[in-house]
Amino acid sequence: xxxxxxxxxxxxxxxxxxxxxxxxxxxxxxxxxxxxxxxxxxxxxxxxxxxxxxxxxxxxxxxxxxxxxxxxxxxxxxxxxxxxxxxxxxxxxxxxxxxxxxxxxxxxxxxxxxxxxxxxxxxxxxxxxxxxxxxxxxxxxxxxxxxxxxxxxxxxxxxxxxxxxxxxxxxxxxxxxxxxxxxxxxxxxxxxxxxxxxxxxxxxxxxxxxxxxxxxxxxxxxxxxxxxxxxxxxxxxxxxxxxxxxxxxxxxxxxxxxxxxxxxxxxxxxxxxxxxxxxxxxxxxxxxxxxxxxxxxxxxxxxxxxxxxxxxxxxxxxxxxxxxxxxxxxxxxxxxxxxxxxxxxxxxxxxxxxxxxxxxxxxx
Numbered sequence: 001x002x003x004x005x006x007x008x009x010x011x012x013x014x015x016x017x018x019x020x021x022x023x024x025x026x027x028x029x030x031x032x033x034x035x036x037x038x039x040x041x042x043x044x045x046x047x048x049x050x051x052x053x054x055x056x057x058x059x060x061x062x063x064x065x066x067x068x069x070x071x072x073x074x075x076x077x078x079x080x081x082x083x084x085x086x087x088x089x090x091x092x093x094x095x096x097x098x099x100x101x102x103x104x105x106x107x108x109x110x111x112x113x114x115x116x117x118x119x120x121x122x123x124x125x126x127x128x129x130x131x132x133x134x135x136x137x138x139x140x141x142x143x144x145x146x147x148x149x150x151x152x153x154x155x156x157x158x159x160x161x162x163x164x165x166x167x168x169x170x171x172x173x174x175x176x177x178x179x180x181x182x183x184x185x186x187x188x189x190x191x192x193x194x195x196x197x198x199x200x201x202x203x204x205x206x207x208x209x210x211x212x213x214x215x216x217x218x219x220x221x222x223x224x225x226x227x228x229x230x231x232x233x234x235x236x237x238x239x240x241x242x243x244x245x246x247x248x249x250x251x252x253x254x255x256x257x258x259x260x261x262x263x264x265x266x267x268x269x270x271x272x273x274x275x276x277x278x279x280x281x282x283x284x285x286x287x288x289x290x291x292x293x294x295x296x297x298x299x300x301x302x303x304x305x306x307x308x309x310x311x312x313x314x315x316x317x318x319x320x321x322x323x324x325x326x327x328x329x330x331x332x333x334x335x336x337x338x339x340x341x342x343x344x345x346x347x348x349x350x351x352x353x354x355x356x357x358x359x360x361x362x363x364x
Contacts, residue, residue: 046318055200061310067288083144085285086151091262094121122262
């Protein structure tokens with residue numbers, strides 16, 4: 001019997017965690033001499049008060065959707081993929097090669113090719129830690145986080161020595177051809193008579209990320225493979241007894257996870273920068289961990305958590321621009337949300353479980 005209702009686990013615990021993080025963040029803002037209520041108003045207006053703000057919020061949310069889904073899929077198989085950052089970097093390399101060296105006639109075909117290239121490169125980078133876990137017993141957390149640094153060094157070498165245009169001092173590729181430039185939300189909504197900011201970087205890859213949420217839901221909860229992944233995650237011994245191969249599940253789950261992380265590059269590399277640059281991921285791989293934890297590894301929860309962190313990123317940028325709050329304190333506020341919704345989950349969960357158990361006994 002469950003200790004608390006499903007709705008409490010999905011909604012109430014994250015909500016209370018957010019309130020606690022907000023209260024502590026208010027104290028941090030007060031310590032800087034700023035008004036926390038005015039700060040919240042500024043964050044809301046900056047992130048949600050205009051189509052420009054919405055454009056940046058959705059742009060960040062798209063990155064977090066891909067990396068959050070990547071962590072969620074691995075987590076269902078009882079694995080903690082900390083390597084989303086490196087997998088997204090290598091996904092960017094796949095996007096760059098596809099966009100630079102194949103003459104695409106239209107952006108729609110280029111998007112399909114780039115998404116496939118990003119998925120292949122991201123999955124390939126996740127395959128090595130997966131093999132080491134499945135065959136050699138190496139811990140997936142250690143290997144994936146180490147591979148982030150290897151990916152950064154590899155990408156640096158490739159950009160500086162192989163893909164940098166002649167005469168350029170910038171460690172980046174050439175600009176992608178205009179035929180592969182993705183339409184922004186402004187371009188998509190304008191024919192419908194809906195006004196949206198031209199300057200906002202949100203693009204069609206947001207719709208790809210939403211589609212990925214639906215596909216992951218189908219995979220995990222409506223397919224035999226998804227059932228095997230969840231069964232293995234709940235009990236390795238029980239899964240073995242049922243004839244489920246741990247090696248197969250470990251490899252497949254990590255390949256899917258790496259592919260999803262790599263596909264983030266369709267947004268930041270192909271959709272926004274329109275070339276591959278160093279540090280294009282900007283920590284989105286690590287934010288994906290918090291997004292998956294807060295979303296309880298469910299695609300819909302990941303979607304909501306990604307929107308929240310997109311709001312925090314864009315709203316935090318507005319705070320740093322228009323107030324005296326240092327950028328470092330904005331990062332602290334974001335870290336508090338991650339801390340309460342992830343690491344301190346049991347601090348909220350355990351009292352609530354006791355409360356619901358007591359209420360259930362009283363009714364009985």
